[in-house]
Amino acid sequence: MDELMQQAAQLLAQAQHAVALTGAGLSTPSGIPDFRTQDTGLWENYDPMEIATLQVFRRRPADFFKWIRVLARQMFDAQPNPAHYALAELQQAGCLPHIITQNIDGLQQRAGARHVIELHGDISTGTCVGCYTTYRSLDFKEEFIDAGRIPTCPRCHSIIKPNAILFGEALPVRALMAAKRAVANCDVLLIAGSSLEVAPAADLPMLARSRQARLIIVNQGSTYMDDYCDVLIRDDVALALPAIAAQCLSGRAADRFSLI
Ligand SMILES: [Zn+2]
Numbered sequence: 001m002d003e004l005m006q007q008a009a010q011l012l013a014q015a016q017h018a019v020a021l022t023g024a025g026l027s028t029p030s031g032i033p034d035f036r037t038q039d040t041g042l043w044e045n046y047d048p049m050e051i052a053t054l055q056v057f058r059r060r061p062a063d064f065f066k067w068i069r070v071l072a073r074q075m076f077d078a079q080p081n082p083a084h085y086a087l088a089e090l091q092q093a094g095c096l097p098h099i100i101t102q103n104i105d106g107l108q109q110r111a112g113a114r115h116v117i118e119l120h121g122d123i124s125t126g127t128c129v130g131c132y133t134t135y136r137s138l139d140f141k142e143e144f145i146d147a148g149r150i151p152t153c154p155r156c157h158s159i160i161k162p163n164a165i166l167f168g169e170a171l172p173v174r175a176l177m178a179a180k181r182a183v184a185n186c187d188v189l190l191i192a193g194s195s196l197e198v199a200p201a202a203d204l205p206m207l208a209r210s211r212q213a214r215l216i217i218v219n220q221g222s223t224y225m226d227d228y229c230d231v232l233i234r235d236d237v238a239l240a241l242p243a244i245a246a247q248c249l250s251g252r253a254a255d256r257f258s259l260i
Contacts, residue, residue, distance in 0.1 A: 005240060008190070008216045008231045009247035012095050015188035015214075020087055021204055023102045023194025025219055029081040029238035032074055032105055054168040061159055065150050068123075068162060072137065073145050075105040075123050083192065084111035086241035091115070093249055098182040102194060102201050104164045117179045119201050121165040121172060126151065130158025137162065176200065183208050190216045193237045196223040205229075218244070 012018050024034040048067075050056070057064045080088075088111040090096040100117040101108055106124045108116050127134050133155060137144070140160065144151040151160040165171055179201075183189060189208040196202040205215060205225045215229035218240045226232055233240050 004231055004233050005243050006247055008218070008233065008244045009251055011188050011214050011216060011231065012090065012190065012244065012248045013251040015095070015186075017186050018090075018096050018188040018190060019182045019186040019208075020090075020096055020099045020190045020192060021101075021183075021194060021201065022087070022099065022108065022192045023196075023198075023201070025193025025195070025221075026083050026087075026101070026237055027078070027081075027103055027105050027107055028193070029083060029236065030078040030105075030107055032078050032107075049167060052166050054166045057161060057166060061150055065144070066148075068164075069145055069148065072123055072162070075107075076138070076141065076145070078105060078107060080107045080111035081238045083237040083241040084108050084113070086245035087192070088112035090245050090248060093252070095248055095252070096190070098186075100179045100182065100201070100204070102198065117175050117182065119165075119171060119175055119179060121163045123162055123164050125163045126160040127163055128153035128156060128158050128160050130156040134163075135160055171200065179204060180207065183213075184211055186211075186213050188214045188216065190218070191223070191225070191229075192218045192241060194223070195219060195221050196225060 051063060051067045084107050087096060087099055091099060091113050098115055098117060099108060099113050100119060102120050104120050104123045106122055124137050125134055126137055130153060133153060140151040143149050153160055183204045184207060186208055189205060191205060196205065209215060209228060216231045217223060217225060217229045218233045218237055220234060220236065
C-alpha cells in the first residue's frame with residue numbers, strides 16, 4: 001500500500017495540471033452518509049430516489065423539506081476531515097489547480113480549497129422560485145432547520161429551493177462545462193471517494209483517459225474504472241490522501257532543493 005501511495009504522490013508531483021474528482025466517500029469520514037444511499041439509518045423510511053426529486057419539491061414541499069432538513073442539519077454541523085485538508089493543501093501548494101466535486105456539503109471549501117467545481121450544486125445557498133433571489137441557507141437556519149418551517153422569500157413569499165441539484169433536475173451547465181474543460185486539459189486525474197456511479201460525473205474519467213491522462217483512484221469500493229487506472233488504492237480517503245499529499249509535497253520540495 002505504501003508503494004501505491006508513493007506512485008500516486010509521484011504522479012501528482014510531476015503533473016502539470018492535476019485535477020481531483022471527489023464524491024460522497026470524501027465526506028463519510030465527516031459523518032455525512034451518501035446522499036443517494038439507502039439503509040444508512042439516516043433516512044428512516046425515506047428513499048432518497050423518491051423524495052429528493054424536483055417533483056416532490058414542487059408537489060409535496062412539506063415532505064421534501066422534512067427530508068432535506070435532516071441532511072442540511074448534518075451538513076452544517078459536520079467538520080472537514082483529513083481528506084478534505086489534504087486536497088486543500090495540495091491545491092494551495094499548486095499541485096491541484098481544480099477540484100471537481102459531486103458533494104453539496106461545502107466541506108472542501110471549509111478546509112481551505114478554492115476553485116471547487118460543484119457538479120451537484122450546494123446546500124449552503126438557496127434560490128427563491130418566485131423572484132430568483134439567492135439566500136444563504138444559514139440565514140434561514142432557525143426558521144428552516146430548528147423550527148421546521150418551509151423557508152420562504154422575505155420579498156415575494158415564494159418557497160426557497162436549496163441549491164442542491166435534485167433527481168430530475170439538470171446539472172448546472174456552467175459547472176459541468178468547467179469540469180469537462182478541466183478534465184480535458186488535465187494530465188493526472190485523482191478520483192477520491194467516488195464509486196463513479198452517477199453520470200455525468202462518472203463519464204469524466206473516460207474523458208481524461210481519452211486525452212492520455214494518468215488516473216489515480218482512492219476509494220474503498222470498486223469502480224468501473226479500476227481496470228483502467230494507473231494507481232488503485234482501496235483505502236480510507238482520510239488515511240490515504242494525507243499520506244499521498246505529504247509524500248507529494250516533500251517530493252516537490254526535494255526536487256526544488258536539488259535544482260539549487
Ligand atoms: Zn422571492
